[in-house]
Amino acid sequence: MAQLLRQRSVLKSSAFFYEALAREPKPAGSSIGYFCHLVPEEIIIAAGFHPQRLCATDSYQARSGEELVSVEACPVVKSIAGLARNDFFRSLPLVVLPGSCDGKTRLAELLSVTTEVYFLDVGRGADYLENASFWAEKYRQFLHFLRKRFGITASREKMLQACHATNRRTEAFRRLYRYRAENPGAISAFDYFAAASASFFCDPVTWTDQVHRLLEESQATAIKNTGWPRLLLAGSPILFPAFKLLEVLEEAHLEVAADLTCGAYGHLFDPVEIDEETEDGLLRALALKYIGGSLCPCFPNLGKLADRIQDAVSEYRLDGVVYYVLRLCQVYDLQTITLRQILKDGKVPLLAIKTDLEREDRGQLITRLEALREMLGEKGERFKR
Amino acid sequence: MKRISAARRSVQVISLILLIYGGYLFKGKQEETGNSSLLPRLKAPAGAMSTTKFQPGQILWPSGDTPVLESYPPSLVCRFNPKGGMFKACIVHFLSENLTWQTSFKYLLPHLSLFFLLCFLLGRMWCGWVCPIGTVGDFLTWLRRKMNVPARRFPSGFRITLRGFSYGLLSLSLSISAFIGFPRYARFQCYWFLPYCQVCPARLLCPLFGLIKPNWKDFSTGITIVFTLLAWVVLGLFLAAFYWGRRVWCHLCPVGLVNSWFNRGAGMELHKKAIKCTKCGYCAEACPMGLTEMYQASSDTVFNQPGCIMCWRCVENCPRDNCLTVKFFGRKIVASKWR
Structure with missing residues (x-):
């Protein structure tokens, strides 16, 4: 899969990301696995491990995972359950699961049979005033657990270093994000999402360098502007290798100019803003980065998501929004209609697409997306006049 | 350090040097020209108490001489700075003193206008960027951060309560000052003059910058004992507040309260x-x-x-x-x- 995508890419520097995706992950002994963008990577890095984000949307693994969880479960949950049969997964010293959605909470129990699982409780509130101390306390417990379990110090200085590394990564990602949004057709959505997924496997410093290299190469290359309508992609995560939605969007001649999904934007866009470099201050800052600023629908974040969508659409002058719901993922599905109503008031066209990891509905999706393109095309012409 | 913080630290350090060491820096010039202030100089009427009448050993001894400029900028500029400091005093000192002296409003007007103008321009920026006591407090906060001690966070109710206390402090000290201004009660002036200054931590801290011993105790009479003890308690609270609670003290400061009306x-x-x-x-x-x-x-x-x-x-x-x-x-x- 990675090889196929790599051949399609026009930029040579993107090869690094596809190779990182195709390669075997780092040796299991040096990595701590985790799911969701709510787990603080900096703490894992400070503990001397590579934070290996394991979030998977793989149709093969999903089918294999059906034996462990229900057929009617969310594809991500099924994929994770399928992954649990993997040798790599079994040999991980620790897997961290946040109690974000019901599926992840349940998996924490199911996976503890095969490997050691740390359940990170993040609560359900998203308000700084009510919850910040709770989040920081949970992160502190996680840090203390790591210290005790592996007999390491994971000192404040190491956490600070890790924060600086991830902040530089955020800086590179923001550059990439802005560059893509402002230069249509410069870097394809495949390269972008592959780079985001590759950040799970690479250490922040290498990844940062490679993103800067990719941007420099793209800036030196002549851009062929396709003139396709430019869209914002929000909703469920787009993770390698489940790029079906990107394929159908490309076939319908629509361009993903920016995204708000938790695999790319949610994972990399927000920095750690260190107010006080005490241990307490660092943990609070991490909690605000990961949970406070999160758009995860497990928390009451709908208004925030609508704000982010409207801001991105007006800032980058985008034509519309595709809201992607992974079928059977309740939390994303439930807020679709309300979100559409909010955006209708703001005159932002939104197309909700509900699909799973299988490839059967490709033709149907293309038809719907082509209809969207025609609608946006008309609208675009109306705006021009 | 980040951009804005670096700018603010620089301004704070420069203001601290200017406001506290102004007496050393500009004194020579002042002695040549006399006390040349554009604004009218406010003097105590005959028989009334003033800070210059206190002797070393008494609480309100100003530990130096007259300031360079007879003005009252909107910040905690202490009368008890070494060598008099750059400016005369803070607004609370100004109001208390002149209520006791029953100074005519026409002499106060130029000073008040200058104060209002500066407040109108910058609001409470005077507290965050200029106040030397705030700078001392920020240094304590910096010390705590270096020692990896977590900051205390207070609920909003506590903040509002402190503001209430601040109103209480200000109105109490101003009413005492007005009360002792009446000739009938003038005999209380030697004890109750500038009641807030007697407990203000700036009075004890500012002289230290000039390596002058502040009058940290006066056990001669009952009232001075009470004021001495109160000043100690307030200084302790002040240091603890800045060490653990960042700028929580500034909710209690009456000078900050007056500035805050113009925010x-x-x-x-x-x-x-x-x-x-x-x-x-x-x-x-x-x-x-x-x-x-x-x-x-x-x-x-x-x-x-x-x-x-x-x-x-x-x-x-x-x-x-x-x-x-x-x-x-x-x-x-x-x-x-x-x-």
Whole structure:
């Protein structure tokens, strides 16, 4: 899969990301696995491990995972359950699961049979005033657990270093994000999402360098502007290798100019803003980065998501929004209609697409997306006049 | 250190040197020209108490001589600075003193106008950027951070209570000052003159900058014993508040209270663009005064509520570009920008 995508890419520097995706992950002994963008990577890095984000949307693994969880479960949950049969997964010293959605909470129990699982409780509130101390306390417990379990110090200085590394990564990602949004057709959505997924496997410093290299190469290359309508992609995560939605969007001649999904934007866009470099201050800052600023629908974040969508659409002058719901993922599905109503008031066209990891509905999706393109095309012409 | 913090630290250090060591820096010039102040010099009427009448060993002995300029800027400029300091005193000292002296309003007017003008321009920025006592406090906060001690955070109710206490302190000290101004009660002046100054931590701290021993105890009479003990308690509270609670003290400071009345409508304003906000809470986290209104605002807001000392830490900590903006009479000064 990675090889196929790599051949399609026009930029040579993107090869690094596809190779990182195709390669075997780092040796299991040096990595701590985790799911969701709510787990603080900096703490894992400070503990001397590579934070290996394991979030998977793989149709093969999903089918294999059906034996462990229900057929009617969310594809991500099924994929994770399928992954649990993997040798790599079994040999991980620790897997961290946040109690974000019901599926992840349940998996924490199911996976503890095969490997050691740390359940990170993040609560359900998203308000700084009510919850910040709770989040920081949970992160502190996680840090203390790591210290005790592996007999390491994971000192404040190491956490600070890790924060600086991830902040530089955020800086590179923001550059990439802005560059893509402002230069249509410069870097394809495949390269972008592959780079985001590759950040799970690479250490922040290498990844940062490679993103800067990719941007420099793209800036030196002549851009062929396709003139396709430019869209914002929000909703469920787009993770390698489940790029079906990107394929159908490309076939319908629509361009993903920016995204708000938790695999790319949610994972990399927000920095750690260190107010006080005490241990307490660092943990609070991490909690605000990961949970406070999160758009995860497990928390009451709908208004925030609508704000982010409207801001991105007006800032980058985008034509519309595709809201992607992974079928059977309740939390994303439930807020679709309300979100559409909010955006209708703001005159932002939104197309909700509900699909799973299988490839059967490709033709149907293309038809719907082509209809969207025609609608946006008309609208675009109306705006021009 | 971040951009705005670096600027603020520099301004704070320069103001501290100017305000406290002004007496050393500009004294020679003043002696040549005499006390040349543009504004009228306020003098105690015959028989009334004034700080110059106190002897070493008494609480209100000003530990130096007259200031360079006879003005009262909106910041905690202490009368008890070594060598008199740059300016005469703070606004609370000014009001108390002149209530006791029953100075005519026409002499006060120029001083008050200058004070109002400066407040109108910058609001409570005087607290965050100029106040030397705040600078000392920020140094204590810096010390705590270096020692890896977590900051104490206080609920909003505590903040409001402190503000209530501040009103109490100010009105009590002003009414005592007015009371002892009447000739009938003038005999109390030797004990009750400038009641807030007697307990203010600045009176004990400022002389230390000139290596002058402040009058930290006076056990001659019952009233002075009470004031001495009170001053100790207040100094302890002051140091603890700044060490653990960042700028929580500034909610209690009566000088800050007077400045805060001008925050709304001041030239310096803080604007929030709500659509850019992700509600991450970094602004509320960074606020040394513990204010959360900036975080809570869900529509575009001009943020100039009384507690804000305009340190702009929220602006520099906001991870969203152009979400928070500082404007001076509508002109953009600085906006939040992450790298």
